[in-house]
Amino acid sequence: MKEIRIHGRGGQGSVTAAELLAVAAFEDGYYSQAFPVFGVERRGAPVMAFTRVDEKPIRVRYQVYTPDYVMVQDPTLIPAGIDVLAGLKPGGMVIVNTARKPEEVGLKAENVEILTINATRIALKHIGRPITNTTMLGAFAGATGLVSLDSVIKAIEERFTDKLREVNVAAIKEAYEAIRG
Amino acid sequence: MVKKVLEGSHAVAEAVKLCKPDVISAYPITPQTHIIERLSEFHADGELGNCQFIRVESEHSAMSVCLGASLVGARAYSASTSQGLALMYEVLFNVAGLRQPVVMTTANRALSAPINIWNDWQDAISARDSGWIQLYAENAQEAVDYTIQAFKIAESHDILLPAMVCIDGFVITHTYEVVDIPSQEDVDAFLPKKVPYLPLDPENPIGYGMIGTPEVYEETRYLIQETMEKAKKKIVEVGQEFEKKFGRPQGGLxxxxxxxxxxxxxxxxxxxxxxxxxxxxxxxxxxxxxxxxxxxxxxxxxxxxxxxxxxxxxxxxxxxxxxxxxxxxxxxxxxxxxxxxxxxxxxxxxxxxxxxxxxxxxxxxxxxxxxxxxxxxxxxxxxxxxxxxxxxxxx
Amino acid sequence: MASKVDMDFEGLASGHRACAGCGAAIAVRLILKGTGKNTIIANATGCVEVFTTPYPECAWNVPYVHSLFENTAAVAAGIEAGLKALGKKEGINVVAIAGDGGTADIGLQSLSGMLERGHDVLYIMYDNEAYMNTGIQRSASTPYGATTTTSPAGKVSIGQETRKKFVAEIAAAHHIPYVATASVGYPRDLINKVNKAVNIKGPKFIQVHAPCVPGWNYPESKTVEIARLAVETGLWPIFEMENGVITSVRKIKEKKPVEEYLKAQRRFAHLFKDERGKKVIEEIQKLADENIKRYGLMD
CATH class of the missing domain: 3.40.50.920 (Rossmann fold)
Incomplete structure (x- = not known):
């Protein structure tokens, strides 16, 4: 089983990202599960959402404490004191949305791969708004290979219609390519 | 049957839709909201047929509307939780006492004070003596399966008791997971239209809700208790029938x-x-x-x-x-x-x-x-x- | 399919357990002549429920349900919704009947919800101005100055200290097509209004003034007389309000002083004993005059 934790702020679509990731994994033939830290959502407040992916049905229902992957939608969470690396498994990976290089994001950890992607720029370019949740999924697919680009696109296509579908897919594709270098 | 990744609440809403309720009545309360929001969307898109969706001013009225609807022979559904279930408490007993097979989802949540919107079972547990059948689901799939079975169990003329499907708030209602949604055709075959038992009808006037004096009240409790014993068998039987039809084992009690x-x-x-x-x-x-x-x-x-x-x-x-x-x-x-x-x-x-x-x-x-x-x-x-x-x- | 007045229809069988002279029993009997037999009744807990349904007996010759105290409007709404869903609503009148406690107090919320949602339901409040079933406790509909078991007149109390809450006006604030008041003192008017109401689609509300022999404390032969005195003094205005506009009022030909109404009932007897009571009677007269002006009860 692979466990993913997404950090963001209320309004950035972290919960939606977790759900879409679950849908994408299902499209790839896995069982999946997604849920947020349950509570009262307020815009701007730090939030977390989780996705679990496995080859067999998923039973556990507690929060993700030892993720394999972490996505950080908002780099300001790091200086704000959110421990985005908490519990990250050895050999795990964290993907941060930032214009900076991995060594500049303020994260120190051994045996953890830190990747960065300027998802805000990509989202602004395609979607016209700094909503980075779908873009981050493109990067996640590219960086981890846990889910395929096709499935992420499929999940997006199920969720959005018309123009919104088109621009989100474009953003995902660019992020996918960008992180693969 | 279609497997998809669905939020638990949306899966329940799909199940309710498949059961073709005649009347839905509910009042919004976290974490039940996603169920009734999705049902509202179905209603708004005309996907619930002639179903009357009554958005009431309180949970007390939600269950009362279900009661009235059920009395004229309609299949009635509601959903609530926590404070809402507590406000409904009086009506829960009434619905059971009047032997109306209303089905509801309880998105289990703690009770105030302190106010807490999160999950435990205190709400439904506190209503355990009301004469409602209570089934507790483990996941979204069971929430779907039990909902469909609940109507069948409750509406059986040898049961005629209301049934509550208890699903943990947030943990099931707000979690996306893989759920197998049955086809309409299969559900129709498993759960035919409700056959009303002595409905309110001007052609055949009967009265419900008479005063049960000390000479007769105890017997009404005895009969419900006796029926609860029968319901044990019915729950197992309906589960087996469901398994045969849909292929998923339902366990016993x-x-x-x-x-x-x-x-x-x-x-x-x-x-x-x-x-x-x-x-x-x-x-x-x-x-x-x-x-x-x-x-x-x-x-x-x-x-x-x-x-x-x-x-x-x-x-x-x-x-x-x-x-x-x-x-x-x-x-x-x-x-x-x-x-x-x-x-x-x-x-x-x-x-x-x-x-x-x-x-x-x-x-x-x-x-x-x-x-x-x-x-x-x-x-x-x-x-x-x-x-x-x-x-x-x-x- | 219009419902017709059916004077021969006895919807309420004789032999029920109401007190002799019961205003509410008269009201129910008349109401059912106005609705005819194609009617389903939802009834609140209260006197009417108690005296008509001692199991296994039931005095109703129409389908009937008593659920609880405060949810009658919601149960009626459910009946209406259920009939609609099943395609059976056409030709069936759904009528809720509740007392003043079940309407002005504990049932006000569900009444408001039902009216606001636009259900095709006629809600009838029989107003005997206190919780009579439980032993004459005050309700929000108990009139100013009346003594009840929970607003007793005493050394420092005049009885009910507050003014009667007027639910008909509250109902009207829901922009419903039909609101009316009536009295058991005027049977034909009540029957006609009920019949008119059931033939209007949407939510309707009728408040029926219904004297209570033990609660108001008067001889049982005087129910109609007292009901009429309430009207003739201006204390109980009779009117119809259609779509927010008053369309008819029962005019007072010769205004009677409120004392005539008050002195006929022991619940006001303490007002005739001293100076303090006299002042209360003056206040009650002002309330009657205010009604006369507000509803145009006199030419």
Whole structure:
């Protein structure tokens, strides 16, 4: 089983990202599960959402404490004191949305791969708004290979219609390519 | 049947839609909202046929509308939780007393004060004596399956009691997971249109809700109790029929897991069972002889089934996400009373945990299993009730 | 399919357990002549429920349900919704009947909800101005100055200290097509209004003034007389309000002083004993005059 934790702020679509990731994994033939830290959502407040992916049905229902992957939608969470690396498994990976290089994001950890992607720029370019949740999924697919680009696109296509579908897919594709270098 | 990744609430809404209710009436309350929002969308898109969706001003009225609708022969559905269920409490008894087969979803949540929107079972447990059948689902799939079965059980003319499908708030309602949604055709075949039993009809005027004086009231309770006993069989039968039609085993009133050669067992209800099953597997690999008992039907309570299931066990741990303040966990009380009359019985210990949405990770389960193994080894229960995840440091 | 007045229809069988002279029993009997037999009744807990339904007896010759105290409007709404869903609503009148306690107090919320949602339901409040079933406790509909078991007149109390809550006006604030008041003192008017109401689609509300022999404490032969005195003094205005506009009022030909109404009932007897009572009677007269002005009860 692979466990993913997404950090963001209320309004950035972290919960939606977790759900879409679950849908994408299902499209790839896995069982999946997604849920947020349950509570009262307020815009701007730090939030977390989780996705679990496995080859067999998923039973556990507690929060993700030892993720394999972490996505950080908002780099300001790091200086704000959110421990985005908490519990990250050895050999795990964290993907941060930032214009900076991995060594500049303020994260120190051994045996953890830190990747960065300027998802805000990509989202602004395609979607016209700094909503980075779908873009981050493109990067996640590219960086981890846990889910395929096709499935992420499929999940997006199920969720959005018309123009919104088109621009989100474009953003995902660019992020996918960008992180693969 | 179509497998998809769905939020638990949306899966329930799909199931309700498949059951073709004539009247839905509800009042919004977290974490039930996603169910009625999705049903509202179906209604707005004309996908619920002639269903009347009555958005009431309170839960008390929600259940009252369901009652009125059911009395004229309509299939009626509601959903609520926590404070809403508490406000509905009076009507719950009334619906059962008038023998109306209303079905509702309870998205289990704690009760105020302090206000807490998160999950435990205090709401439904507190309504356990109302004459409603209560089925506790472990995951979204069971929430779907039990909902469809609930209508069939409740509406059977040899039952005619309301039924509540209890699903853990957030943990099931707000989690996306893979769910198999049955086809309309299959559900139609399994659950035909409601056949009303003595509806209110000007062509054949009858009266409901007469005064039950001391000469007759007790008999009404006896009859409901007698029907609850019948419902035990009905729940199993309907489950078997469902399994035949849809291919998913539904268990009986209880379900057991890896119990055959177990020395101790952990017993509980609802979504935490899922985590508990995982832990049982992990502990088995470590050589720990632990099994699991799931109570699916809390009312009627599966007394005989539990007696049978625990045969040969040394000790069982009963996990309650509720407390009868001034006594102990309600499930713990029920399990003990079920075993009291049986000859050889295991030691029983109660654990109160995961109240008000407290996470229930593997570590808590392991703590409980370690403790109950100690009980089994020592052959005695020192302390009847433990709070394994209590934060003593903030007391 | 219009419902017709059916004077021969006895929807309420004789032999029920109401007190002799019961205003509410008269009201129910008349109401059912106005609705005819194609009617389903939802009834609140209260006197009417108690005296008509001692199991296994039932005085109703129409389908009937008593559920609880405060949910009658919601149960009626459910009946209406259920009939609609099943395609059976056409030709069936759904009528809720509740007392003043079940309407002005504990049932006001569900009444408001039902009216606001636009259900095709006629809600009838029989107003006997206190909780009579439980032993004459005050309600929000108890009139100023009346003594009840929970607003007793005493050394420092005049009885009910507050003014009667007027639910008909509250109902009208829901922009419903039909609101009316009536009295058991004027049977034909009540029957006609009920019949008119059931033939209007949407939510309707009728408040019926219904004297109570033990509660108001008067001889049982005087129910109609007292009901009429309430109207003739201006204390009980009779009117119809359609879509928010008053369309008819029962005019007072010769205004009677409120004393005539008050002195006929023991619940006001303490007002005739001293100076303090005299002042209360003056206040009550002002209330009657205010009604006369507000509803145009006199030419």
């Amino acid at each position: 209880i379900d057991t897991y890896k119990l055959e050669d177990a020395e101790v067992a952990i017993l509980s209800m609802g979504a935490i069972l899922q985590t508990m099953r995982e832990v049982v597997d992990n502990l088995r690999e470590e050589g720990v002889p632990v099994g699991l008992i799931k109570v699916k039907s809390y009312r009627p309570f599966p007394k005989d089934e539990i007696r049978k299931a625990v045969e040969g066990l040394k000790a069982i741990a009963v996990i309650d996400r509720d407390i009868s303040l001034g006594h102990e966990g309600a499930l713990f009380t029920d399990v003990k009373s079920a075993l009291y009359g049986s000859g050889e019985r295991p030691l029983v210990k109660g654990y109160i945990a995961a109240l008000g949405g407290r996470d229930f990770p593997e570590t808590t389960v392991r703590k409980i299993v370690d403790d109950i193994i100690k009980v089994a080894k020592e052959g005695k229960v020192d302390k009847e009730v433990e709070w394994p995840d209590l934060r003593r440091e903030i007391l």
